[in-house]
Amino acid sequence: MTPPPEETPPRRRSELTFRGNQHAGRHGWLRLTPAYGARLAADLLADAAPGARVLDPFAGSATTLLSAAERGHDATGVELNPFLVGFGNLKLGRFQARTLSAAAERAEESLRALDAATPVEAPPMFRIERWWAPPVLEWLCRLRGALDLRGRTGALLEVAFLRTMMALSGASFGHVSMSFRDAPPELPASAGARFRADVKAVLAGARTQVPGRGRVHRGDARTLAPLEGRYDRVLTSPPYPNRISYVRELRPYMYWSGHLKEARQAGELDWEAIGGTWGVATSRLKEWAPTRTVPADLAPTLDAIADAAPADKRANGPLLANYVARYFEDMAAHFRALRPHVRPGGRLDYVVGNASFYGVLVPAEELLAARMEAAGFEGAEARVLRKRNSKRELYEYVVSARG
């Protein structure tokens, strides 16, 4: 049994989440909700041997990899979402002084040419008026049209653009997942200055040289096909079984950077992801059936969820039970794929939250520890990291084991 939460400070400790990254150089380039805190990654890597091979199989925005590379380690990531793969590799990049000065010059040229620029088409986002007021959207389309985004110089400018478009949007980060303010902001007279400041922030991060090496491969954590060799440390935060869709959270970034061209693609990508339930992924879940016998430690929880839905939402019970079953089947496949890549005595640290459906608690930390052991890892155990939100029983844990 996981240690009772009472033994640890039941604080929210938001410095351990993406909120703690905002003023941490490259870690703060984009404010991505799925990210965890660079400080948390650094704490968990504090005792790694110099030059350790560090793996993050759910690399996300490359927080682990950048933290590891900043400490001189050799960091490798696997990530399914192509936007995050590109963004992560940029975050881990080495930049020459001339790339940075070219970016600053290009940004100024674009601002000078803004009035005459041909705007790009607005991204085909559902109810886009909730995101940007019409004059803001028009300004963003013009700025995007004025920007030369080619090469690595352009990639840095794109990050600055994404910061600006988010700052001028109606998105609100007050909750676990992204929500909307009552109305999106008006176009400020200082919009150009805002973009200039974002360019400055991105270039300041890029100027800091990272001593270690890091790279992100596009791949699936259930097979880990791109990986070679063994790793000393695996530090990651996998999806949680709580129905948060990373694709949903990343939509504005993915549309503006051209990674999403229509809503259907978002659902398709979410279906490929572990724990995805958005759009088409929801209807596919209804048809899904376990491909292996449901393990005894999970079956009672699934039955309880299937039965717990209120009378007016009866069908949701079996759907959510399927969601949880698929999540743990996928995570079990992940640990089996991972086993050959961890050196004997190497360590796993998984930051994960538990979940609750209709009052039925899903003890993700215990279920993942059991799956680590079933895949051949040793000494799996979970400790409480922090309390998650006002619901009493929701916590984040670190689940650790040895190779």
Ligand SMILES: C[S@@+](CC[C@H](N)C(=O)[O-])C[C@H]1O[C@@H](n2cnc3c(N)ncnc32)[C@H](O)[C@@H]1O
């Ligand atoms: C909790 S987030 C990781 C956040 C990361 N620690 C950070 O700081 O940005 C989980 C990530 O797993 C990715 N993911 C989901 N299913 C995957 C799969 N089958 N293979 C690889 N990555 C996957 C998601 O796209 C998401 O970026």
